[in-house]
Amino acid sequence: MLTDIEKKLIKKEETFCSNTYHPLPVVLKKGKGVFVWDVNNKKYFDYLSAYSAVNQGHCNKQILKTFIKQAKKLTLTSRAFYNNELGASLEYITNIFGYEKMLPMNSGAEAVETAIKICRKWGYEIKKIKNNHAKIIVCDGNFHGRTTTVVSFSSHHGSKENFGPLTTGFETIQYNDALSLEKKFKKDKNIVGFLVEPIQGEGGVVVPDEGFLSKCKDLCKKYNVLFIADEIQTGVCRTGKLLACHHENVKADITILGKALAGGFYPVSGVLTSKKIMNVMKVGQHGSTFGGNPLACAVAKEAIKFSIENKLSEKAEKLGVIFREYLNNLKNDLNIIKSVRGKGLLNAIVLNCPVNSQIPWEICLKMRDNGLLAKPTQGNKIRFAPPLIISKKQLILSLKIIEKSLRNF
Ligand SMILES: Cc1ncc(COP(=O)(O)O)c(C=O)c1O
Structure with missing residues (x-):
């Protein structure tokens, strides 16, 4: 039951903010580590981590x-001038991730747009390839953001309905289908890039078969196509490695980071x-007032430093195994759990109910009542992604809340 203050705040948000989200009815005012508190001071485990943006807590x-x-000291200079943080921070970040250069932006979708521009320019x-003929292959079920170009190749009808005319130059293959990728490459010499999420987060935590990413990377190399990994959700230790592509020892030609x-x-x-790829971009061809401030x-440098120093990858890897094992054991007992999937601490349960059922939402409400916040994704899945600083004890405690909540269904 919502209190009067919650009802009032929800009403205000709904009145003055766009209705482009469907939030779980809980109003938060404070966060610390793995916990958030609502306006009534009720404490919750945060199992969404702002879509994996608060990996560090x-x-x-x-x-x-x-x-x-x-x-x-200094917050914003624009890139009209040099500043004493940009070079040093990017030196640190590029070294950690094993790249030569980084183009700094702000939101994830902007970074995806940036990667598309770089890739097309590299193509020409x-x-x-012939001017204006560049094609980029994407995967069915993708989520790369909400800008006009990015929704143009979304497989989700609602994301692009009435936003046309859409951007052309994208073709879709089934996720996890390297054979189709090769067929496309063989047929079309104008393909310049393959854009892929190593695990589809918004798509419902879809983990591809082992070998998919490395096969695709090899094909990209063979056909001179850039392998572009969108690690906005999977990167920065979330899946048990610094980058999810590292699970298959793949180094993407272009890696996109955001969130955490x-x-x-x-x-x-x-x-x-x-350097070679980035240097296709010249003065005035891309930028953002806030990018690289x-x-x-x-x-960003401190966030990455913290992640490395505190071994967040190793923690995610180890705790992820415990998390999935616990829920898999529960599956034998609870009919509502159809399957459990994920890597590191990016996991989901697929529920034994239709995609359009209300049950996932009700389970999330029940978990909220029991002190844990998570949200359904893609109908009958619930994603579980706590901050990676979670301790084993806290993980077990939260699993008990998830179990208790699921037992009602
Ligand atoms: C894989 C992936 N790419 C891109 C985005 C878009 O990021 P942003 O919401 O910061 O624009 C998201 C957001 O969930 C994402 O998960």
Whole structure:
């Protein structure tokens, strides 16, 4: 039951904000580590982590210190001038991720747009395809953001309905189908890129078969096509490796990062690639007033430093195994669980109910009542993605809440 204050705040948000989301009815006012608190001071485990943006935990102390220190010194210069944070932070970040250059942006969708621009330009200037003929292959069930170009190749009808005319130059294959990718490559010399999520997060935590990513990477190499990994949700230790592509020892030609790159303090995204590829971009051809600002840079560097120093990948890997094992054991007992899937601490349960059923929503309400926040995704799935700083004890406690909630269905 919602309290009067919650009802009032929800009404205000619904009145003055666009209705482009369908939030779970809970109004949050505070966050610390793996927990968030609502306006009535009720405490919850956060099992969404702002769609994996707060991998380092809410209001992470170490990042906060850097954030405040930098905010007092210099926040924004634009790139009309040099600043003393940009070069040093990007040196650190590119070294950690194994790339030569990064183009800093703000939101995830912007970074995807940026990668598309770089890839197309590479196609014309390095691969030497005919002007205006570049094609990029994407996967069915993808989610890469909400800008006009990005929704143009979404498989979700509602995301693009009445937003036309849409951007052309994209073709879709089934996720997890390397054979179809090769067929496309064989048929069409104008293909310049293959854009893929190593695990489809918004698509319902769809994990491809082992070998899919490496096969696709090999094909890209063979046909001189850029392999572009959208690691906005899967990157920064979420799946048990620094990047999800590392599970298959794949180094993407272009890696896109966002979300946890700045630990939830600030919207920071970026496109990482080699000098040769990045250098197709020239003065005035891309940018953003806020991209690469000193506050963003200092925060991103600290967020990555924290993730490495605190071995968040190893933690996610280890705790993910426990998480899935617990729920898989429960599956034998609880008919509502159809399957459990995921990697590291990006997991989902597929429920034994139709895609359009209300049950997933009701389970999330029940979990909320029991002190844990998560949301349904793609109808009959519930994603579980806690901050990666969660302890084993906290993980077991939260699993007990999930179990207790599921037992009602
Ligand atoms: C894989 C992936 N790409 C891109 C995006 C878009 O990021 P943003 O919401 O910051 O624009 C998301 C967001 O969920 C995502 O999961």
